[in-house]
Structures are given as C-alpha cells and as structure tokens.
Amino acid sequence: MADLTLSFDPGASLTKVIYELGNEETIRLLLMEPEMIQLPQSSIESYLVNRQGVGQARPENEAWVQCAGESECQVVGFLARQFLASPRLNRLKYESTLHKVLAAVGAIAQSSGLPNRFSLALVTPLPYGEYRNHPQLKAHLQKALKDFRFRGQRFKVKLESFNCLPEGAGLALIQCQQNGVEWFQRQAIAVLMFGHRNTTALIFERGKMTAGHTTNLGFHQLVQQAIERTSGQELVSLTAAIYEAGTELTPNNPVLQSLVKSHNPDNQVVELKQLIGAIATARVEYWRRLQEWLDAVLPRTITQVVLSGGAAMYLYQELEDYFPSTPTYWGMDLQHQIEQILGLDYRSCQSGKESLSFRLVDGFGLFLKFRATQSAV
Known part of the structure; x- marks a missing residue:
C-alpha cells in the first residue's frame, strides 16, 4: 500500500483533497484556494524577506512549487490569492491540475512529517469533456512527482497507482454499492454535477455509462452576469455572497448589505436595490440556460437523478421542480458520514458545514472506492 493515498478534486472554486497516510486509518481533509500564478524565484524571496518570520502559516496556506528544470515557481492557493492571481477558468482543468497536485502532496508531506521519498496512490476526477486527456495527465504527474520542490524542500515521489474518472462517477459508484449491482443494472440514472466552472451530465443505463455531456454553464456564469450589472464588485466576495444569500434576496440580508461600496446613505439604498436586482436577474437567466441544456441532453427514460456540486445546492428548489416525478438523490446520508469521519466544523457555521x-x-465516493482497490492489491 502507498505511503499516501488521496482523492484530488481540483474544483474551480475550491481544491478538495481527501487523504490517508499509509501507516494510519484516519481519513483527513485538505482544502486550498483554486488560484495559481507563475512567478520568478525573486518574488518568493522578496515575500519571505518582507514577511520577516511574523506568524507561522500552515504549508497549504503558503505554497509554492518548482519542478525539476523550471527556473520559475508556481504559487498555489491562498498565497497565490495574495499575489492577486486568478482561478484560470479558461484553462483546461487537466493542465492546471499538475502543480496543484504537487502543492497538495508537498503540504501533506510537510505537515505529516513524511520523508523526502515516498509513494503515492492518486485518484482524481476530470470533466467529461476532458476525460480523454487522462493519459497525458498521468504521464505529466509521473514525471513531475519524481523530482520537485515544495517551499524549497526537495521531494522525490513515486506514483505507485493512478486512476482518473469523469466528474460524478464517484456518486454512481456509491449508488451501485448502496443498492447492489442488480438494482444498478435495472436503472437509467443521470448523474448531474453542477460546478463552478462547468456542468456535467453522465448517463448510466443497464449498468454502464452510455453517454456524457459537459457545458461551460458553471456557477461563475451567474456571478459574471451579476458583476456586469453592478459597480465595483469583486469576484471572490460576490461569489461567496451570492451563494450564501441563496433565495433571500432582500435589503435586510446582512450578507448583501456587506457588499455595498457606497458611503452616502441615499446611494447605499440605490446600490443595494441594484445589486439585488442584478443577482435575481442573473439567477433566472442562469437557470433558464441550464434548463434548456438539461432538456437537450437528458433521455426521457431516466429512472433516477443523482445531484451534486455546490451550484446544485444553490438551485435546490429549481432542480426539485424540474424533476417532479423522477426520484432525486442528494447524498444526504453520505454527507452525514463525511461530516462524522472528517469531523467537519466549518467555522462553526451549520449551513457552511452542510455546503x-x-x-x-x-x-x-472516489476515495472510498479507490482505497478499497488499493487494499485488495
């Protein structure tokens, strides 16, 4: 068994890593911001000098990596956000995954006290539209992991095992495990993954995947439409506020009030009204576009719908109304299991923890299935 086993989900709004050390039986969680930026070594040196040893950040919050032969560094996560980096939504996910994996592996190694040389078993999802690129991703990872530096420390990691599946496949595997193979073979299941960057639909019929579809209609489209209809709003804070506000688009909502930039009381009222109208309109347009896409890609023979991704929870009522007679599975039972195993206490906020x-x-789901196959080897 590998020294480190992990499921790496390179989300466009949050990098989510579920992992387990080879000598333990404790499943852990690592979260990192999605931003990444390439900078010269001198920028890191200047940052370290200016920091002057004040504070002691965790490795994942002060992450930069450098592959063998590279003269510059890739700054990843929270530190990249401090350098005003962007999430790179226009880039293929499998291309931006490489340095994020190195950063996550390096952060876990440093915080867990792993040696400079160790073995890794890795499973990662990709959008269905990029899934055919998984052989290239594996080759790039094998090469980069063999020799890289994380925060100046050199690591040589052997990629002992690798698997890549389309986004949403973890949920399909869970459905099969929970209900049995015979049940799974009798169903026509649509797995819908509503993400920040894109939305994916996987169709399973008679026990196998028969179709897959991906669209760029991610949650960021809604946020971008709201930004274009308002003044002075910033992408990260507006994204979080829209999601947290949900359907509570009222002037009394403190989440929306916190977005107001004006200092003049009269202007504040006008700005808040404009902001609420912009978000409400963007939400309607976003859902209408998604609805048309669902109409086009979903077969009428579907017997169950599996829903996942942060944007799905945001559109909970719209999706429930869209499938009035088809059973929907939101993985609530698995959510409770995740919260217990990982000990989630997301800033003591119940809604944040559930999200x-x-x-x-x-x-x-990918992690559990992948770990089981590793244990069986």
Whole structure:
C-alpha cells in the first residue's frame, strides 16, 4: 500500500483533497484556494524577506512549487490569492491540475512529517469533456512527482497507482454499492454535477455509462452576469455572497448589505436595490440556460437523478421542480458520514458545514472506492 493515498478534486472554486497516510486509518481533509500564478524565484524571496518570520502559516496556506528544470515557481492557493492571481477558468482543468497536485502532496508531506521519498496512490476526477486527456495527465504527474520542490524542500515521489474518472462517477459508484449491482443494472440514472466552472451530465443505463455531456454553464456564469450589472464588485466576495444569500434576496440580508461600496446613505439604498436586482436577474437567466441544456441532453427514460456540486445546492428548489416525478438523490446520508469521519466544523457555521460536505460527496465516493482497490492489491 502507498505511503499516501488521496482523492484530488481540483474544483474551480475550491481544491478538495481527501487523504490517508499509509501507516494510519484516519481519513483527513485538505482544502486550498483554486488560484495559481507563475512567478520568478525573486518574488518568493522578496515575500519571505518582507514577511520577516511574523506568524507561522500552515504549508497549504503558503505554497509554492518548482519542478525539476523550471527556473520559475508556481504559487498555489491562498498565497497565490495574495499575489492577486486568478482561478484560470479558461484553462483546461487537466493542465492546471499538475502543480496543484504537487502543492497538495508537498503540504501533506510537510505537515505529516513524511520523508523526502515516498509513494503515492492518486485518484482524481476530470470533466467529461476532458476525460480523454487522462493519459497525458498521468504521464505529466509521473514525471513531475519524481523530482520537485515544495517551499524549497526537495521531494522525490513515486506514483505507485493512478486512476482518473469523469466528474460524478464517484456518486454512481456509491449508488451501485448502496443498492447492489442488480438494482444498478435495472436503472437509467443521470448523474448531474453542477460546478463552478462547468456542468456535467453522465448517463448510466443497464449498468454502464452510455453517454456524457459537459457545458461551460458553471456557477461563475451567474456571478459574471451579476458583476456586469453592478459597480465595483469583486469576484471572490460576490461569489461567496451570492451563494450564501441563496433565495433571500432582500435589503435586510446582512450578507448583501456587506457588499455595498457606497458611503452616502441615499446611494447605499440605490446600490443595494441594484445589486439585488442584478443577482435575481442573473439567477433566472442562469437557470433558464441550464434548463434548456438539461432538456437537450437528458433521455426521457431516466429512472433516477443523482445531484451534486455546490451550484446544485444553490438551485435546490429549481432542480426539485424540474424533476417532479423522477426520484432525486442528494447524498444526504453520505454527507452525514463525511461530516462524522472528517469531523467537519466549518467555522462553526451549520449551513457552511452542510455546503462543504455536499461538495465533497463525489470526491469522497472516489476515495472510498479507490482505497478499497488499493487494499485488495
């Protein structure tokens, strides 16, 4: 068995890593911001000098990596956000995954006290539209892991085992495990993954995947439409506020009030009204576009729908109304299991904890199935 086994989900709004050390039986969680930026070594040196040893950040919150032969560094996560990096939504996910994996592996190694040389078993999902690129991803990872530096420390990691599945496959595996193979073979199941960057539909009929579809209609489309209809809003804070506000688009909502930039009381009222209208309109447009896409890709023979991804929870009522007579599975039972196993206490906020556990469901399903195959070897 590998020294480190992990499920790596490179989400466009949050990198989610579920892992287990080879000498333990404790499943752990690592979260990192999605931003990444390439900088010269001198930028890191300047940052370290200016920091002057004040504070002691965890490795994942102060992460930069450098592959063998590279002269510059890739800054990842929270530190990249401090350098005003972007999430790179326009890039293929499998290309941006490489350095994020190195950063996560390095952060876990440093915080867990792993040696400079160790073995890794890795499973990761990709959007269905990029799934055919998984051989390239594996080759790039094998090469990069052999010799890289994380925060200046050199690591040589052997990729002992690798698997890649389309986003949403973890949920399909869970359904099969929970209900049995015979049940799974009798169903026509649609697994819908509503993410920040895109939305994916996987169709399973008679026990196998028969179709897959991906669209760029991710949650970021809603946020972008709201930004274009308002003034002075910032992407990260607006994204979080829209999600947290949900359907509570009222002037009394403190989450929306916190977004107001104006200092003049009269202007504040006008700005808040404009903001609420922009979000409400963007939400309607976003759902209408998704609805048309669902109409086009979903067969009428579907007997069950599996829903996942942060944007699915945001659109909970719209999706329930869209499938009035088809059973929907939201993985609530698995969410409770995730919360117990990982000990989630997301900033002591119940809604935040539930949201995070829901976003972890697919990756957790992949991890459990992948770990079982590793144990059987």
